[in-house]
Amino acid sequence: MPPEKNTPTPAEWKVLKLLFDLGPSAARDLIAAAERAHGWSASTVKTLLRRLTDKGHVEAQAVGSSFLYRATRPAHRAFRDEADRLLANSAPGALGPLLQYLVKKSRLSKDELDELRALIDAQREERER
Amino acid sequence: MPPEKNTPTPAEWKVLKLLFDLGPSAARDLIAAAERAHGWSASTVKTLLRRLTDKGHVEAQAVGSSFLYRATRPAHRAFRDEADRLLANSAPGALGPLLQYLVKKSRLSKDELDELRALIDAQREERER
DNA sequence: GCCACTCGTCTACATTTGTAGACCGACCGA
DNA sequence: TCGGTCGGTCTACAAATGTAGACGAGTGGC
Numbered sequence A, B: 001m002p003p004e005k006n007t008p009t010p011a012e013w014k015v016l017k018l019l020f021d022l023g024p025s026a027a028r029d030l031i032a033a034a035e036r037a038h039g040w041s042a043s044t045v046k047t048l049l050r051r052l053t054d055k056g057h058v059e060a061q062a063v064g065s066s067f068l069y070r071a072t073r074p075a076h077r078a079f080r081d082e083a084d085r086l087l088a089n090s091a092p093g094a095l096g097p098l099l100q101y102l103v104k105k106s107r108l109s110k111d112e113l114d115e116l117r118a119l120i121d122a123q124r125e126e127r128e129r
Numbered sequence C: 001g002c003c004a005c006t007c008g009t010c011t012a013c014a015t016t017t018g019t020a021g022a023c024c025g026a027c028c029g030a
Numbered sequence D: 001t002c003g004g005t006c007g008g009t010c011t012a013c014a015a016a017t018g019t020a021g022a023c024g025a026g027t028g029g030c
Helices: A010-022 A027-038 A042-055 A075-089 A092-106 A110-128 B010-022 B027-038 B042-055 B075-089 B092-106 B110-128
Strands: A058-063 A066-071 B058-063 B066-071
Touching: A010 A027, A010 A042, A010 A058, A010 A066, A010 A075, A027 A042, A027 A066, A042 A058, A075 B075, A075 B092, A092 B075, A092 B092, A092 B110, A110 B092, A110 B110, B010 B027, B010 B042, B010 B058, B010 B066, B010 B075, B027 B042, B027 B066, B042 B058
Parallel strands: none
Antiparallel strands: A058 A066, B058 B066
16 A cells, blocks of 8 residues: 555645646646646636645645645555556456557557566566566 | 536445446445445435436346336446546646556556557557558 | 345445635735 | 726536445345
């Protein structure tokens, strides 16, 4: 079980994603981005930011009289947690097709494909033994 | 965009998963399973079942004076929709590692690994051209 | 024919989520 | 120094969600 307990809600995820994209940011930038991306009002973003910090997904570092917001865990960790939730639900047999679908859809670069293939080969080895 | 709009809530997912595991079932079995799995009362399961049918995830086929509940879409489709939500959030660069993590963690069978590998090879081909 | 039991429907209610206004203090430019 | 602006906190409130009791109709067994 990861330390993160309250997973972000969908709306919170959107803010989190903005934070990942922008990197540590001041409120004004997040608000602007959210306005552009989702048409949200400033208040909405502020509330979500507060809830995210309450839940521990975001950290508000005091800078002068305001804050610099940053995600407490790197993007890949956050996505991994999401992926875990997916696995937790998935039935055993359904996993293969699911991964195939993901690989197909996610249009990895050649390098990424190579890495993935290497990983798969390694796993196949294991199955041999 | 899949036809399914209102995605199931976490609690609804749990019921859906039971349905996938048990196959089309009568209320009593679902209730029993949910009681065992989550300690839920009968009412709770009934409500979730109703909401699932409202949302179109579950279909209640009249049999005698009661219903036989079945998922409207096969498990793999449902999981696929979940996976799509994951992809929708994920940043481009993060995808490779994410898939690696999934493959590693999901302990596929040899056959599944083979299929996945074949798929990857096909994708690599494409990258060539 | 009566009764316990099942089911499905209605209703309920606390909590969480989505969305946002009001207000207040700090800071900056004029 | 005065007024605007920016950011943060408080408060609000409708909708969705989690969880469940109450009730009434059908039914299988006796």
